[in-house]
Amino acid sequence: MENMFIIKWLCAFSPIAVVLVLMIGFKWGGGRAGAAGWFTALIVSIIFFGADATLLAYAQTKGILLAIYVLYIVWMALVLYNVVQETGAIETIGVGIKKLTDNRALQLLILGWVFSSFLQGVAGFGVPIAVVGPLLMGMGFSPIVSVAVPAIGHSWSVTYGDMASSFQALIAVTGMEGLSLAHWSSVFLGLTTYLCGLAVVFLFGGIGATRKSLPAIIIIGTVMAGTQYLLSVTGLWTLAGFVAGMAGILAGILVTRMPAYRHSGSDDSEAAKPASPMGIGTALSSYIFLIIIVTPSELYAPLHGWLNQVKLSLQFPEIITAFGWKVAAGSGKKISIFGHPGALLSYTAFISYIFYATKGYYHAGSVKRIWAKTLKSGVSTSIGIISMVCFAMIMDQSGMTFLLAEGVSKLLGPVYPLLSSAVGTLGAFMTGSNTNSNVIFGMFQKQTAELAGLSVVVILGAQTTGGSIGSMLAPAKILVGCSTVGLAGREGPVLAITMKYGAIITAIIGLVALIVHLF
Amino acid sequence: MKQLLQKHAKGLKYASLIAMLIVPFLLYSAARQDISWAVNSLLGIMGVSMLVAMKVG
Numbered sequence: 001m002e003n004m005f006i007i008k009w010l011c012a013f014s015p016i017a018v019v020l021v022l023m024i025g026f027k028w029g030g031g032r033a034g035a036a037g038w039f040t041a042l043i044v045s046i047i048f049f050g051a052d053a054t055l056l057a058y059a060q061t062k063g064i065l066l067a068i069y070v071l072y073i074v075w076m077a078l079v080l081y082n083v084v085q086e087t088g089a090i091e092t093i094g095v096g097i098k099k100l101t102d103n104r105a106l107q108l109l110i111l112g113w114v115f116s117s118f119l120q121g122v123a124g125f126g127v128p129i130a131v132v133g134p135l136l137m138g139m140g141f142s143p144i145v146s147v148a149v150p151a152i153g154h155s156w157s158v159t160y161g162d163m164a165s166s167f168q169a170l171i172a173v174t175g176m177e178g179l180s181l182a183h184w185s186s187v188f189l190g191l192t193t194y195l196c197g198l199a200v201v202f203l204f205g206g207i208g209a210t211r212k213s214l215p216a217i218i219i220i221g222t223v224m225a226g227t228q229y230l231l232s233v234t235g236l237w238t239l240a241g242f243v244a245g246m247a248g249i250l251a252g253i254l255v256t257r258m259p260a261y262r263h264s265g266s267d268d269s270e271a272a273k274p275a276s277p278m279g280i281g282t283a284l285s286s287y288i289f290l291i292i293i294v295t296p297s298e299l300y301a302p303l304h305g306w307l308n309q310v311k312l313s314l315q316f317p318e319i320i321t322a323f324g325w326k327v328a329a330g331s332g333k334k335i336s337i338f339g340h341p342g343a344l345l346s347y348t349a350f351i352s353y354i355f356y357a358t359k360g361y362y363h364a365g366s367v368k369r370i371w372a373k374t375l376k377s378g379v380s381t382s383i384g385i386i387s388m389v390c391f392a393m394i395m396d397q398s399g400m401t402f403l404l405a406e407g408v409s410k411l412l413g414p415v416y417p418l419l420s421s422a423v424g425t426l427g428a429f430m431t432g433s434n435t436n437s438n439v440i441f442g443m444f445q446k447q448t449a450e451l452a453g454l455s456v457v458v459i460l461g462a463q464t465t466g467g468s469i470g471s472m473l474a475p476a477k478i479l480v481g482c483s484t485v486g487l488a489g490r491e492g493p494v495l496a497i498t499m500k501y502g503a504i505i506t507a508i509i510g511l512v513a514l515i516v517h518l519f
Numbered sequence: 520m521k522q523l524l525q526k527h528a529k530g531l532k533y534a535s536l537i538a539m540l541i542v543p544f545l546l547y548s549a550a551r552q553d554i555s556w557a558v559n560s561l562l563g564i565m566g567v568s569m570l571v572a573m574k575v576g
Contacts, residue, residue, distance in 0.1 A: 032572065035572040054558065057558050057561070060542070061543045061544065064539070064540065317551075379532055383532065386539045387572055390539075
């Protein structure tokens with residue numbers, strides 16, 4: 001019986017193993033590896049988990065709804081980026097940041113850690129990597145650093161980002177009170193804030209740069225983590241991510257005034273360059289428009305309600321596999337056509353285009369070039385995301401994902417808290433979403449905690465933190481980032497980096513969860 | 520075969536993407552109406568799209 005469980009567990013893990021081996025070992029792109037994972041999941045689910053054609057059909061539909069939810073952001077972020085990039089604004093922003101400080105590590109922290117977290121707070125899924133990646137590229141960072149840094153830097157802010165949608169999913173699925181979950185979720189996420197800042201600098205400049213940046217990381221990290229904690233434990237978790245990001249931006253600007261980080265003027269190459277014809281304010285216009293459009297759309301209830309009236313929604317019946325695994329009836333991912341973050345990005349792109357066009361920053365044929373560049377990156381990325389999400393749904397709907405988590409908890413028994421965050425990370429890795437991870441594993445983690453006599457709120461805090469960290473290593477999100485910096489089809493090296501740091505941070509959170517239980 | 524795939528790689532990629540976007544909704548409709556042959560055929564088309572993605576994605 002035990003051997004059968006182990007065999008089934010290994011079979012359940014095989015699609016993930018196939019994707020990892022192909023992407024990291026053989027340097028396959030996400031589209032090709034995802035498709036291979038899809039075939040593996042299909043075969044395993046039919047042979048070992050009793051999936052039939054009907055279950056697979058519904059799994060594909062649920063998967064495409066999730067994928068479209070993500071792709072709406074991807075395509076519109078690509079359009080926005082190309083609208084801005086066509087004007088030369090990206091290069092101007094890079095010069096502007098360099099003038100705030102010429103400390104390269106601090107530049108990375110401000111954009112890759114703080115600004116990306118703010119974007120996660122206001123816009124949610126995928127947007128930070130898609131928007132900040134090109135900005136860092138424009139400042140001369142390598143493509144791999146440009147994607148890995150915002151992927152790592154923003155991951156602490158995912159749970160409370162986008163109006164705390166992931167946190168609200170955890171409340172909904174577990175039936176727990178938000179105020180009871182807020183403390184430990186915010187404590188673990190607060191610790192993750194500092195770890196993400198440290199990881200960002202260490203990745204770029206090793207121990208030397210990290211030592212020099214420590215005061216900045218402590219100051220900015222304390223402001224962001226503290227703001228998030230205070231807002232969440234007082235019941236204002238919907239604002240926690242966004243306001244923490246704003247506070248971080250202000251703290252970041254103040255830190256650049258510190259003697260250790262102030263612009264030294266030693267970079268003669270920048271001083272020798274002729275002044276850009278575009279001012280920094282004009283260059284940042286698109287992102288200011290983004291804040292102006294997103295903030296009231298998310299925070300002003302009447303506008304939010306008005307924009308989110310029209311939704312694509314499908315209902316699914318209950319499905320039972322040949323081995324008795326039941327999938328409850330319910331609706332698939334709802335997609336708000338006019339209020340979705342992708343829609344808000346499209347309004348920003350449209351307004352930005354009009355703004356730059358009236359100021360004469362475009363040359364003939366700009367629309368054709370913008371569209372061609374968008375298509376070039378968007379198609380490969382879309383294939384990757386669809387194949388990944390569809391195979392994740394096959395695994396979820398046939399019971400494979402649940403079995404994986406069950407195996408992990410069986411192995412560990414009383415030291416289960418050590419891997420409670422890893423379960424959350426697994427869910428986010430599989431689906432590309434902290435929200436989905438909380439939906440899939442929230443109830444499982446709660447029941448495991450209750451059966452083992454563990455603290456439910458600590459375990460669930462570790463779950464959502466793991467799911468948040470998982471955003472940095474979800475292949476779907478890495479695909480998003482790589483598509484905007486010209487790395488489409490070469491996501492393997494980025495994934496290898498984010499997996500390393502993600503695993504370390506997840507392990508630290510798990511260790512803290514265990515220590516909390518022991519003492 | 521390999522040359523054919525390389526020659527038409529861009530078009531095949533676009534076709535694969537369009538199929539991946541549309542077929543799941545057709546699958547939903549077929550499954551809701553319990554039309555088994557349609558479900559199996561559409562899953563086959565989804566599989567072909569994934570195969571194309573593995574080759575040219």
